[in-house]
Amino acid sequence: MIGLDTNVLARYYVADAGDADSEAQREAARRLIESGKPLSVCKTVLLELEWVMRGHYEFSPAQIQPVLRHLLAQPHIAIEDRANVERALAHYTKGLDFADALHHASYGDCQSMASFDDRRFARRAKRLGLIPVVSVPG
Secondary structure (H helix, E strand, O other), X not given: OEEOOXXXXXXXXXXXXXXXXXXXXXXXXXXXXXXOOOEEEOHHHHHHHHHHHHXXXXXXXXHHHHHHHHXXXXXXXXXXXXXXXXXXXXXXXXXXXXXXXXXXHHOOOOOEEEOOOHHHHHXXXXXXXXXXEEEOOO
C-alpha cells in the first residue's frame, strides 16, 4: 500500500497552470492514483487538502466537496477513519468548516465538545442538531 501526501492529491485534482515540473507531477499523480494500486489517505492529508484548495487556490466548498467525494468513492484508496470522514463531509456540505466538521466527527464517543468558536461552529452545530453538543466553556 502507498500512502499519499497532500501535494500528490493537489496535483491530481487541481489543474495548476504552470511550469513543466508541475505538469510532470500532475501526470505522475494521475498515473499513480488511476493505477488501481492499493493507496491510503490519512485524515490529516484530507484536512490539509481542503485547506490548500480553499486557502491557496481559493476554491469554494461547493468546488471542494466533489473532490472529497470522488476520493472517497475510489475502491482502491483506503481512507483513515472513513466513517468519521464521511460524517464530516456531510456536515461540511451543510455549512460547517471542514476542519471543525472533522474534529467534531472524531469526538463521537464524547458527551460534548468544547470550543470558543461560538459563531462559526458552536451555533451552526446547534442549528444542525449535531451530537455531541458543541458548547462554549465559561
